[in-house]
Amino acid sequence: MGTRLRLQAQFTQRDLVVYPGSLQAQMIMHSAPEEEPRRKVYMAANSSTSGQIKILEDLLHARGELARLVGKPSFAHMTLADKMAKSPENVAHFLNALLDHTRPHARRALRTLSLRKQEHLHTSPFPTIQAWDRDYYCPPEPPAPPVSLPPLTLGTVFMGLSRLFRNLYGITLRLTKVTPGEVWHPDVRKLEVVDEKSGVIGWIYADLFARQGKPSGAAHYTVRCSRRTDDDDAHHDLDDAWDEGALRAIQLSDKFENAHRAKIPGSEGVFQLPVVVLLCEFTRPSVRKGPTILAWHEVLTLFHEMGHAMHSMVGRTEYQNVSGTRCATDFVELPSILMEHFLNSPAVLSLFDIKGNEPLVAGNHHEDPCRSIDTHTQILLAALDQIYHSPAALSPDFNSTAALAKLYETRGLIPYVPGTSWQTQFGHLFGYGATYYSYLFDRAIASRIWRKLFAHDPLNRETGERYKNEILKYGGGKDPWEMVGTLLDAPEMRHGDAEAMAEVGRWKVEDEVSMPGRH
Ligand SMILES: [Zn+2]
Structure with missing residues (x-):
């Protein structure tokens, strides 16, 4: 554990009081070799009072009722009608395809973590990675540039x-x-x-x-x-x-x-x-x-x-x-x-050079091996957002914790921890009700556009003009499927149907984006 925490404990001769979300809590999750302190911090950070759960469930119920008032079966149906997705079924097509692609990568990453845990604790082969193991066995890497750069004023x-x-x-x-x-x-x-x-x-x-x-x-x-x-x-x-x-x-x-x-x-x-x-x-x-x-x-x-x-x-x-x-x-x-994507391209970064002629050398950039675990988690959150805004939320026996547990049991890779109710801290449920998949969806489309149009020649004027005239110029004044289909020369995408949604899911998420919810 961090030296500061150890000294503090020795000095006071008492148990440490650690608040969820505090710097100390983060330090424990990243660096406590013992499993128990990490488990305790995780449990404390992911518990809710019954009052908090009731507020969330009341909100979801009220949204469901609002949708019924305008003749829609659920809040998701109402919200998605004017989005690219159009319907909850289409969101499911996208999330399923993306999950199919992400799952094997995330499984492989978890296996690596499991080996580390096995060596560390001398357990039997392939111990289960728990929710409180993720940051300890694979400390999240801060994003870094692919090349060395001048001071970024x-x-x-x-x-x-x-x-x-x-x-x-x-x-x-x-x-x-x-x-x-x-x-x-x-x-x-x-x-x-x-x-x-x-x-x-x-x-x-x-x-x-x-x-x-x-x-x-x-x-x-x-x-x-x-x-x-x-x-x-x-x-x-x-x-x-x-x-x-x-x-x-x-x-x-x-x-x-x-x-x-x-x-x-x-x-x-x-x-x-x-x-x-x-x-x-x-x-x-x-x-x-x-x-x-x-x-x-x-x-x-x-x-x-x-x-x-x-x-x-x-x-x-x-x-x-x-x-x-x-x-x-x-x-x-x-x-x-x-x-x-542009920012992570060495050709674009060469524009940062003041004199314009310094050769750039490789920086300290490397792939975070656990990124796929985080993407997998984001997909589950998007799926949870859909469940919470489905007709199920209107059922009198709707239970948001049970729905979360069931989702993790059926589609999760890291087990749900009984007694936790993380959903009350999922703040984006409020602002992004039924549209939390959007960020993953746009990441997939951006990855595709980057790879297909810009990656090999990111400063090309002709491509830039095409992107400006096919996408940026129209804002929300044209069907986005039309725009994306034309830009990518993919006429089949123009229908924006279930198959198009699944196709975007297959485009995968290949980027350095690590801050979901930024807008
Ligand atoms: Zn944004």
């Missing part, structure tokens, strides 16, 4: 991003001045997104440093989406002004908006230009510590969020409510996950 990373977009789309990022009162904090930087033919196509406000009172985590959100404006009925808006004040407000708004519209050369119409915000929580630069140097996982986050931002920037749809990222939940992560 924000300037270096944004330069790399701008060079990448210039190569792919003829688009660059340009830091620009803000007017007094324009931004909500002096940390905020404004970037102009400039197309080589059309000029400025949108703006990104980058609010990148952590500070008190700011929401934690990383996010991209839209302030104003693109839409077509030349067929607006502005004249009648003025007719509806109820007094002088309203009239002035409408005229002022019109004047402001007119300065943010553009005619895109070669396309019909005038479009409102998008404005988005990029939120991160990087460490602020300081006189003592110098400029902010990003860790690799932070660069991954920035690339991911910039994938969303470019979806917003490039999207040109008739209406703002289908612009860029305003598309189906199970499609929206595709551009952002694809950006993570």
